[in-house]
Amino acid sequence: MAAFAFTACGKKESGDVVVLTGASTIAPIIVDVAKRYEEAHPGVRIEVQTGGTSRGIADTLSGVADLGMASRVLTDEEAEKLTAYRIAADGVCVVLHKDNPINDLSKQQLIDIYTKKETNWSAFGGPDATIVVANKADGRSTLEVFLGFVGLDKADVKADVVVGENLHVINSVVSNPNTIGYVSIGTAATEAQGGTPIKLIATDGIAATTENVASGTFPITRPLTIIEDAETSPAAKAFLDHLKSAEINDIIEKHFFVPVN
Amino acid sequence: MLGLLALVAGGMVLLIVWYLFSNALPVIEAGRLAAFFTDSLWQPRSQRDPQFGVVSMLVASFLVTLLAVALALPVGLAGAVFHRFYAPPVLERWNRRMLELLIGVPSVVFGFWGLMVIVPLIVRLAPHTSGQSLLAASIVLGLMILPIIALTSQAALQAVPPAQLQAAAGLGMGRARTIWSVALPAAKGGIGAGVLLALARAIGETMAVVLVCGNIPQIPKSLFDGIRPVTSTIALEMGYATASHKALLFCAALILVLFTALLVGWLSFRKVESDPGTGGA
Numbered sequence: 001m002a003a004f005a006f007t008a009c010g011k012k013e014s015g016d017v018v019v020l021t022g023a024s025t026i027a028p029i030i031v032d033v034a035k036r037y038e039e040a041h042p043g044v045r046i047e048v049q050t051g052g053t054s055r056g057i058a059d060t061l062s063g064v065a066d067l068g069m070a071s072r073v074l075t076d077e078e079a080e081k082l083t084a085y086r087i088a089a090d091g092v093c094v095v096l097h098k099d100n101p102i103n104d105l106s107k108q109q110l111i112d113i114y115t116k117k118e119t120n121w122s123a124f125g126g127p128d129a130t131i132v133v134a135n136k137a138d139g140r141s142t143l144e145v146f147l148g149f150v151g152l153d154k155a156d157v158k159a160d161v162v163v164g165e166n167l168h169v170i171n172s173v174v175s176n177p178n179t180i181g182y183v184s185i186g187t188a189a190t191e192a193q194g195g196t197p198i199k200l201i202a203t204d205g206i207a208a209t210t211e212n213v214a215s216g217t218f219p220i221t222r223p224l225t226i227i228e229d230a231e232t233s234p235a236a237k238a239f240l241d242h243l244k245s246a247e248i249n250d251i252i253e254k255h256f257f258v259p260v261n
Numbered sequence: 262m263l264g265l266l267a268l269v270a271g272g273m274v275l276l277i278v279w280y281l282f283s284n285a286l287p288v289i290e291a292g293r294l295a296a297f298f299t300d301s302l303w304q305p306r307s308q309r310d311p312q313f314g315v316v317s318m319l320v321a322s323f324l325v326t327l328l329a330v331a332l333a334l335p336v337g338l339a340g341a342v343f344h345r346f347y348a349p350p351v352l353e354r355w356n357r358r359m360l361e362l363l364i365g366v367p368s369v370v371f372g373f374w375g376l377m378v379i380v381p382l383i384v385r386l387a388p389h390t391s392g393q394s395l396l397a398a399s400i401v402l403g404l405m406i407l408p409i410i411a412l413t414s415q416a417a418l419q420a421v422p423p424a425q426l427q428a429a430a431g432l433g434m435g436r437a438r439t440i441w442s443v444a445l446p447a448a449k450g451g452i453g454a455g456v457l458l459a460l461a462r463a464i465g466e467t468m469a470v471v472l473v474c475g476n477i478p479q480i481p482k483s484l485f486d487g488i489r490p491v492t493s494t495i496a497l498e499m500g501y502a503t504a505s506h507k508a509l510l511f512c513a514a515l516i517l518v519l520f521t522a523l524l525v526g527w528l529s530f531r532k533v534e535s536d537p538g539t540g541g542a
Contacts, residue, residue: 052501130389137476138306139501155307160391160487162476164497171373171472175380176392 018236019047022056022069025184026224032251053141060229066236068227072141084225087243088257091185092145092220093208097177098197102126106204111150116158134172134181135159146182149220173198189256214258285512303478305509315513317480321488325398326463332403337410345418360408372472375401387485393475396484401469406459417451464521467492491517
């Protein structure tokens with residue numbers, strides 16, 4: 001998929017094209033920022049592709065991308081070669097169907113659900129229905145962030161459904177109201193506001209809102225970052241400076257993320 | 262010149278297989294190919310205990326394909342017979358247009374429709390399951406290959422020489438008897454070719470399946486269990502895979518292609534052997 005970036009653009013001055021790849025959570029922000037940036041800077045083209053944080057890291061290192069989008073903290077090994085700049089903060093929240101009466105689950109309850117110690121919603125005061133556990137597929141940073149919070153290894157999780165995208169989790173919850181899943185707060189809030197019958201539920205009593213992510217009280221959070229290696233083109237540098245500025249905060253808020261600059 | 266063009270199609274297949282092979286080479290060279298068939302789990306990224314068992318996925322791929330064909334064949338064939346022998350020409354023309362349209366529907370649309378319509382129906386049938394299951398994937402796939410089977414069967418029935426049908430009528434056979442004893446046996450080759458095409462199409466389908474199959478790498482014990490065909494694994498993991506993981510996925514793809522080739526080869530060989538006289542399409 002990454003190959004399209006180069007064929008799609010006929011320009012000769014390659015310095016004027018900035019390619020970003022990586023986390024699908026960050027991509028929609030960058031696309032919006034890029035639209036405005038391209039208008040203000042004629043001749044500059046921003047190409048954005050998704051593929052996950054790991055992809056963003058690999059592409060930035062190999063030079064396929066000028067900048068990478070990473071939605072988790074870099075490991076020590078990765079941080080040796082790359083620098084990450086926070087542009088926003090996001091939370092990972094548990095989503096249930098609107099008709100599910102449960103509004104709050106603790107960390108221990110999440111562990112019991114995801115290891116199938118509890119398999120019926122009635123154990124938590126819900127209806128007598130089997131819990132359908134939706135988990136993310138390998139490589140998604142929401143998976144890593146969520147597992148890090150509950151302290152489980154992927155092999156401990158007993159899932160009924162494995163999905164790739166945030167939206168697939170949400171659609172799974174919509175299509176089967178007994179499903180539990182976790183997604184980016186930004187994605188969930190956008191969908192819930194658009195009328196999708198899901199709800200963002202509280203974790204350990206803390207509501208899943210951007211305010212609580214901003215104040216640092218929400219327990220499952222992650223940074224949304226832009227990463228660069230040692231060789232960044234001047235055009236990419238300029239765009240990175242723009243991303244690091246407060247000028248993009250209105251776009252970040254529009255996507256239900258929390259500005260940090 | 263004509264021969265050259267004909268060779269392009271076959272050559273492409275070899276190129277693709279070669280591409281798969283060269284990308285899977287690191288795995289083959291490392292002597293890990295056997296692990297694909299001896300490991301019981303698929304957890305290529307696990308630090309503790311990496312496993313590359315591909316058997317459950319191969320089983321899932323073939324099971325879902327078989328079920329899809331089992332669902333689509335009776336419907337498609339009955340439809341084709343109806344159109345050839347019973348329906349007024351106007352209806353026949355319109356229905357063919359619809360079937361052709363069905364072929365053009367993007368597979369991701371089929372998948373989304375399956376997730377939003379078929380899966381909730383299955384949950385109503387089996388309330389303690391996720392609904393994303395072998396059954397859901399089979400129904401969605403069956404619908405996708407239905408037009409292929411219906412259209413090729415129609416063409417095969419159309420190609421039966423009218424003289425044969427008239428001869429049957431001359432012998433005093435009724436319409437049902439003519440269809441059963443004359444038309445269908447004569448069109449067998451063409452119908453078989455359509456089924457083969459549908460089979461290969463179903464095994465390779467990815468986008469529609471990944472949305473409705475549940476993606477659980479296990480050998481299903483019932484129709485309501487989640488499955489993970491080889492193609493789903495590739496779709497879920499390829500974009501996120503690093504070098505060695507990628508080689509594993511290419512290797513899984515190569516294994517699927519080889520198994521499909523074996524199956525298709527075996528089926529067409531059997532067909533030729535069993536009825537040498539009626540090649541058809």
